Amino acid sequence: MLVDSHCHLDFPGLAGRLPEVLERARAAGVTRMVTISTRVRHAPVYRDLAEAHPEIFFTVGTHPHQAGEEPDIPADEIVALARHPRCIGIGEAGLDFHYDNAPRDVQARVFRTHIAAARASGLPLVIHAREADAEIEAILTEEMGRGPFRAVLHCFSSGRRLAEAGVELGLFVSFSGILTFRRSEELRAIAAAVPRDRILVETDAPYLAPEPHRGRPNEPAYVAETARVLARTLGMAPDDLARLTTANFYRLFDKAAQGDAAQAGSAP
Template sequence: MSLVDSHCHLDSPGLAERLPEVLARARSAGIDRMVTISTRVRRFETYRRLSEAHPEVLFTVGTHPHQAAEEPDVPADEIVALSRHPRCIGIGEAGLDYHYDYAPRDVQQKVFRTHIAAARESGLPLVIHAREADEDVAEILIEEMARGEFRAVLHCFSSGRRLAEIGVELGLYVSFSGIVTFRNSDEIRAIATAVPRERLLVETDAPYLAPVPHRGRPNEPAFVADTARVLAETVGMTPDDLAGLTTDNFYRLFDKAAAHR
């Protein structure tokens, strides 16, 4: 069984200082591709060097909503220019996070729309962060899709059913993390069963949200196998079939990654 961890943060404390062993465990677990996700455009060189040093690691470029106030005015064309690196396969993560409100909401929304423009211009998929902001995320996605199509994934899905439905209607993919393994996540598992299989992805969001049975430990890409097993059971597939499905889905959405397959 081989899997893709479509979303992790390998530069984060807890992973960066033990990266060789983290990558070795991922390989042993059958994880043959990982995408380390950008949280700040100004850290582009960190992601570039990390990816170039490790063939199994690809990366994105963008500004996380937590950091939107740090990078409120990065233009779409700068993001697009950086995204032309051959190992950069997506835009983001960007979106809205009203749980922490680390950045003013209007700034988050502005930066989110800039990243949508960059995704539209570059043709690369946008990685969307949404937390406790379902209505505004949905409104922006609907408005922006009407202005011109773009591809995207709702990552680490923890929102309500309606946002998943709107995302699917707009052609988006939906990615599930270790949250799907938590005992109190019946609603998330129910949403997963309603997402068309050809739109499903799996991820860790490492070092956050370690799945059962690794709760309390820093998450890492190897653990995506545990999430995949639960997601497979949830949607009525074998783990091998789910691995093949989500891998194919990953390369369909992140088609630039096919050159590194």
């Protein structure tokens, strides 16, 4: 059993062919997936996906690309939306200084709002970090000093220092198809140094398809390819890696276990 801890099932590359995407995921042993929010105002879309498909959970939050569209949504509103039984996390939120689609000060303000929502709700925050390692580390360190919260550095492709800082702060680190790329030797070295009880796998579908699927739309089934490379990187058997990352997922996103139990209890 594998979990795709981060994908975007509402995006055009996946939404129009969702039944076949879910079938291929099941065939690959991917039995759970989390569709990640990019806009709080789209929460009904994510909710409907999760309500219609028992293998799907969702989060609620504003991506840094969209921070300028939703600059002032209060933490209380995010927390209220996150009370849905299939919502298991906050975000994704963070900083993206590669594209700078929103002003950097707005991204930072929205990021801190989501940290507050994670702290208040008790749900883990999904963090987007691109070309902003020092700023992300500074905000996380400062905010953790104000009160603990749980979080994952998703689709990790940053430097070793941010991985180390995240681990020091109690965060998880999630690896995507980037880990499988031929030139990702340094990223694989970083993954090998992350404590095994803090590692997750994901696709970030429909983006970043792993080898040997590069150039195609990514989908949850392909997380198995990333898991195979991660297993080899860690010197583990693929089945052991699957069990490890699945257990890690349920420890971080512990509300998912409640959702599974509720689903099982309602089955005929």
